[in-house]
Structures are given as C-alpha cells and as structure tokens.
Amino acid sequence: MNAIAIDEGARSTRRWSRPALSSETMILLACAWFVLACNGPFWAAVQRAQASTALAVSLGVAMFALHAFLIGLCAWGRAVRPLLAVLLVTTAFATWYMDRFAVVFDADMMRSIVQTDPAETRELLSPSLILHVLLQGALPAAALWLVTPRQLPWRRQLKRRLLFLVATLALAVGALLPVSQGVFGLMRGDPLLRYRITPGNFVVSGARALAQGDAKAALGPKRPIATDAIQVPTAATRRPRLLVLVVGETVRGDHWGLNGYARQTTPALAARADLVNFPDVSACGTSTAVSLPCMFSPRGRAHYDRAAIAGEASVLDVLANLGISVLWRDNQAGCKGVCDGVETQAMSSADDPALCHDGRCLDEILLRGLAERIQAAPGDQLIVLHMLGNHGPNYFERYPAADEHFTPTCRTAELSRCGREEIANAYDNALLYTDAVLDQLIELLAAERERDIAMLYVSDHGESLGEYGLYLHGAPYRVAPRAQLHVPMVLWMSPAFSANSRIDTACVREVAREPVSHDHLFSTLLGVFDVKTSAYDPERDLFAACRDSPEAV
Incomplete structure (x- = not known):
C-alpha cells in the first residue's frame, strides 16, 4: 500500500513539474510569437502591396530567423528569460501604438519617447491598451516563468549557441535570397515597411539613437x-x-x-x-x-x-x-x-x-x-x-x-x-x-x-x-x-x-x-x-x- 502511495506521489510530482527548455528553444518560441501575433501592421502593409504567398512566407521565415539571431547574440544564461519578458511586454506596447496611430519607430521617435513627460504618458494610457499589453505581452512573459531553463556546461552551451546563430542566420539568408527582387520592390513601394517589423524596429532604432551620440553631446x-x-x-x-x-x-x-x-x-x-x-x-x-x-x-x-x-x-x-x-x-x-x-x-x-x-x-x-x-x-x-x-x-x-x-x-x-x-x-x-x-x-x-x-x-x-x-x-x-x-x-x-x-x-x-x-x-x-x-x-x-x-x- 505504501509503495502504491509513493508511486502515485511520484507520478503526481512528475505531472506538475515544470517543463525544461533550452535557452534556444525559448528564443525560438518567443520569435514565433513576435512574427505571428505581434506584426499585424507589417502583415497588413504586405497585404496592401498584394505580395505573393511565397514572398509573404519567405518574409515571415526571415523575420523569425533574424530576430532569433539578434536575440541569440544578446541573451545568454540567466538573462534569457528577463530579456525575453521585457521584449514581449515592450513589443505589446509598440504594436498597440502602431496599430492605433501608425507610429513609426525610427531613431527620432525613440528620442521623443525618452523625452515624453508624465502628463503626456498618462494621456496615452487607456483600458484597451492595458488589456492589449496584458494579453499580448504580460501573459506570454509570465509563461516563461512556468518553464525551467535547461542548464548545460558552459563549453557545451557555447557550442550550442554558435550552432544556433549559424543556423538562424543561414535560414534568414536562405529565405530572402530567392525573393530578393520582391523584397526590394516592397521596400521601394513602402519606405516605412522596415519600421513596421516588431520588435526589431524599436530595438534597432533605439540602438541607432544611442550610437548617434546627440544625447552624450x-x-x-x-x-x-x-x-x-x-x-x-x-x-x-x-x-x-x-x-x-x-x-x-x-x-x-x-x-x-x-x-x-x-x-x-x-x-x-x-x-x-x-x-x-x-x-x-x-x-x-x-x-x-x-x-x-x-x-x-x-x-x-x-x-x-x-x-x-x-x-x-x-x-x-x-x-x-x-x-x-x-x-x-x-x-x-x-x-x-x-x-x-x-x-x-x-x-x-x-x-x-x-x-x-x-x-x-x-x-x-x-x-x-x-x-x-x-x-x-x-x-x-x-x-x-x-x-x-x-x-x-x-x-x-x-x-x-x-x-x-x-x-x-x-x-x-x-x-x-x-x-x-x-x-x-x-x-x-x-x-x-x-x-x-x-x-x-x-x-x-x-x-x-x-x-x-x-x-x-x-x-x-x-x-x-x-x-x-x-x-x-x-x-x-x-x-x-x-x-x-x-x-x-x-x-x-x-x-x-x-x-x-x-x-x-x-x-x-x-x-x-x-x-x-x-x-x-x-x-x-x-x-x-x-x-x-x-x-x-x-x-x-x-x-x-x-x-x-x-x-x-
């Protein structure tokens, strides 16, 4: 009887234990979420341009791979979950403003955001914004804490990450090369298209604003x-x-x-x-x-x-x-x-x-x-x-x-x-x-x-x-x-x-x-x-x- 009880307890523990995922898997899942759930304004622009299905699929694969590559460069070890959580929440904010106001997140916009005063920020808050951020950002971010990061020896982790970076970069290049003419045509037809790719738009523009050095000056x-x-x-x-x-x-x-x-x-x-x-x-x-x-x-x-x-x-x-x-x-x-x-x-x-x-x-x-x-x-x-x-x-x-x-x-x-x-x-x-x-x-x-x-x-x-x-x-x-x-x-x-x-x-x-x-x-x-x-x-x-x-x- 005791053996049966112990066996039941063990099975219960296994049933409620947190799944263990590698850092790379968490990054891939987050990037899939970004492409599929957080880029409505981008996909709407692609649809307006009457892009072919092949071109749209290639763009989606390239966006997925490039985001994974960039995040993989920056997020290591214990920093993976916090960084992804921040990205998920800030991306939810960004997509809401892009969808409601067609905000373009270039370097000048990032500087303006930093200089926004509390009164202006308060005016921009609304119940629908809060609900949107909760559903699209906070919930996926909270899900990260239901996962146990898989720990690996640092040599093995480094090797795994290098392979990950090479693979994602190769996937991005492989997705874009066959449709490069179509991509260039889209960009010429809509110069703002690249600013609609989230979260890459505000991350890259924020980095560019810092690199331009006017704040330091x-x-x-x-x-x-x-x-x-x-x-x-x-x-x-x-x-x-x-x-x-x-x-x-x-x-x-x-x-x-x-x-x-x-x-x-x-x-x-x-x-x-x-x-x-x-x-x-x-x-x-x-x-x-x-x-x-x-x-x-x-x-x-x-x-x-x-x-x-x-x-x-x-x-x-x-x-x-x-x-x-x-x-x-x-x-x-x-x-x-x-x-x-x-x-x-x-x-x-x-x-x-x-x-x-x-x-x-x-x-x-x-x-x-x-x-x-x-x-x-x-x-x-x-x-x-x-x-x-x-x-x-x-x-x-x-x-x-x-x-x-x-x-x-x-x-x-x-x-x-x-x-x-x-x-x-x-x-x-x-x-x-x-x-x-x-x-x-x-x-x-x-x-x-x-x-x-x-x-x-x-x-x-x-x-x-x-x-x-x-x-x-x-x-x-x-x-x-x-x-x-x-x-x-x-x-x-x-x-x-x-x-x-x-x-x-x-x-x-x-x-x-x-x-x-x-x-x-x-x-x-x-x-x-x-x-x-x-x-x-x-x-x-x-x-x-x-x-x-x-x-x-």
Whole structure:
C-alpha cells in the first residue's frame, strides 16, 4: 500500500513539474510569437502591396530567423528569460501604438519617447491598451516563468549557441535570397515597411539613437556659436525692443483659417488688419525633439546635423550673452535643451484651478503675469512662449469645454475609434482656442507703450489626422506627409516697432508670399535685435529686404 502511495506521489510530482527548455528553444518560441501575433501592421502593409504567398512566407521565415539571431547574440544564461519578458511586454506596447496611430519607430521617435513627460504618458494610457499589453505581452512573459531553463556546461552551451546563430542566420539568408527582387520592390513601394517589423524596429532604432551620440553631446558643455556677435546700436541708444516668439505645438498649416481653410479657425486673427500671415512655411522636423533645437540653430534643416545641434549653443545664448533679457515660458514637455542657459519658467506646473488640471494647463496660463514680467526687465527682451497647442491625441482637452464650437468631437485618446470628422472637430476647436490666446496676447502687448514690440507665432511641426492611416506626428522626415511639415506662421508688429526698426510692412507682406521655413528664425532673431555676426545670413532674415535703410547686420 505504501509503495502504491509513493508511486502515485511520484507520478503526481512528475505531472506538475515544470517543463525544461533550452535557452534556444525559448528564443525560438518567443520569435514565433513576435512574427505571428505581434506584426499585424507589417502583415497588413504586405497585404496592401498584394505580395505573393511565397514572398509573404519567405518574409515571415526571415523575420523569425533574424530576430532569433539578434536575440541569440544578446541573451545568454540567466538573462534569457528577463530579456525575453521585457521584449514581449515592450513589443505589446509598440504594436498597440502602431496599430492605433501608425507610429513609426525610427531613431527620432525613440528620442521623443525618452523625452515624453508624465502628463503626456498618462494621456496615452487607456483600458484597451492595458488589456492589449496584458494579453499580448504580460501573459506570454509570465509563461516563461512556468518553464525551467535547461542548464548545460558552459563549453557545451557555447557550442550550442554558435550552432544556433549559424543556423538562424543561414535560414534568414536562405529565405530572402530567392525573393530578393520582391523584397526590394516592397521596400521601394513602402519606405516605412522596415519600421513596421516588431520588435526589431524599436530595438534597432533605439540602438541607432544611442550610437548617434546627440544625447552624450547634450550632456557636456555646449560649444559657443557666433562668438564675434555684437549689438549695434544697443537698447541704450534707442527705444528698447520686445519680441514675443510663440512656438505653437502640432498645428498643421492647412487647418489654419488664415491659410484659406474651409473653416474659419482663426476668426480673431483674421479680423486684425495689422497682421502678416505666412501661408507656406516648412518645419525643420516632424517632432518637437527635432524641430525645437533645429529652429534655434544656425544650421537649420539646410545643414542639419543632429549631434552637432545638440552639442552647440542656440541663438538664445547668443542674445543672452549680449545682455538681452531672454525668458522661456513653457507649457509643454520642456525646451529639448534649447533654453538650458537662459531663464526658464515651467508654467505647466502652475497652481491655477481655472486653467490647470492633472498636470496640464490651458495655454492662457502663458499670459499670467506676463505684463508684470515685461515691466520688470529693462532693455531689450526676447520672450519665448512654448504652447501646449494641439498636442494630441487628446485634442478635446486643449480648450475650455465651454468653447467647443465644432461638434461632435472625438473624446478619446484612441483616435482610430473615432470618425475623421470627429477628430477634425476636436482638432479645430483647439485651433480656435489658440487663435483666442494669440488675440489676447496681442491686446496685452499693444497696451505696452514704453517698448517697440512684435509678436511672431510659428508651430514646431504639423499633425496627421488619419490621412493614409497616419495619426499624430513623428514620421521620418524624408517620407513625412505635408500635413506634418506644413505649419502656420503669423507676425504682428506695433506701429512703433515697424517705424523705429525701419521695416516696411507692405514689403514684409510680399516676402510672406514666398516659401519660408524654420531656417529663417535664427537670422531673423539676430536682425530684430541689431546683432552683427558672421553667423547672420541676410537671406534668412525675414525683415532684411524690407528695412528702409538696410545695413549689414
């Protein structure tokens, strides 16, 4: 009887014991899951391209083998299960955003993700995201801990892993060679296709972002620029000047009422006869992380070098070093290093129940105490107001509920669940609010009589609202749609500013008819404050050709 009981106990133990799998087997199972369950956007793109069954199968085999090869290079010993678990969960996050917003995980997107602030992260969370990550990421990751890793002597493990790497690489090559022409054709037809292969897209792009070294450059002391800059004449020999530069967020030019949009989204600005609108303005990038540093750099898009821009001072430093008062007021996720050397006020943390909620403030917060700040600083001033603007996907939270004009609106962060009209309505309501804030700002500035004052508004980049299946922004620059690159820009000058700066407003209106870009900002700021330097380019100064007696700046 005891023998029978012991035998039953032994069989029960064997029945509930964890299966033992080698590291290589676990990697192969995870890669099969990635290819079959986590690449919906990739397979949808392949289907849209009408790829043959043979080509699709070959691509699947190659994806499986290449992921196994790359993971096999990195995951050894006890690190296999934790690394696979992290990959499974992060891949679930990535596929959700790719599926809902058509997010493209290139190096710029990875940098933007790292710089995302908690308020923005909180807005992007949703019940469906959490459920998706639990089912597609957390459950498979938990299953790894139901498996006992098979331990082998290190010599045998090394030999086994080398054979594994050779076999997976050979399998990838063998799968791709017969269909190489078809693969190249797919890539030419859809340049974003390789960014849809998950998790390879965000892993490789993240590594590329680190290798490009701009983060390291930004941490060290910044190299000075325009070291020969002087100001002639200074504010001591003329009336002091104030330029308020408003950096908009995520505003696309074709939804800007002043640009001829079917809806009047800028009624207050359109009623002003003293405004100059620039209808054809190109952004330096498709994300804040790219555009902001580029806008304030002498390199611009024409000579764009991410690492060099990150390691150099900006035009704000040049002006501040000349004694010009520079203030950056931020209602966003920071200035991306542009304002590190100047006075900064983070308005998004302001304690104003009427305008602020859950770590976010409406853009009117940027005007609170602004008049007092202007009065307190003597001499020339540059004030930059960094707006929250139309930052998505929660467009419906970017304006007061009482000001909702276009209805019905999309009231969820999951834009793919809304109709195009609902998304556009919420987006355009946010534009109406920006119009109202800019109008209030101009009224505030017009009341100041002791300075020559101008206001320049320009958005950092545009936004996709579902066209071509794309939402939000951040597409690679070379293939980005115009919606993410065409931005609005408007200029207001007080009569004293244009008169004392000898600027012909009619001439500026003619200049505004021509295409301009973020690259004009650097030299325009220098010209406004009479700064002479070899870094100044008169062809990039919006006012240079319109000064009655232009001098070399």
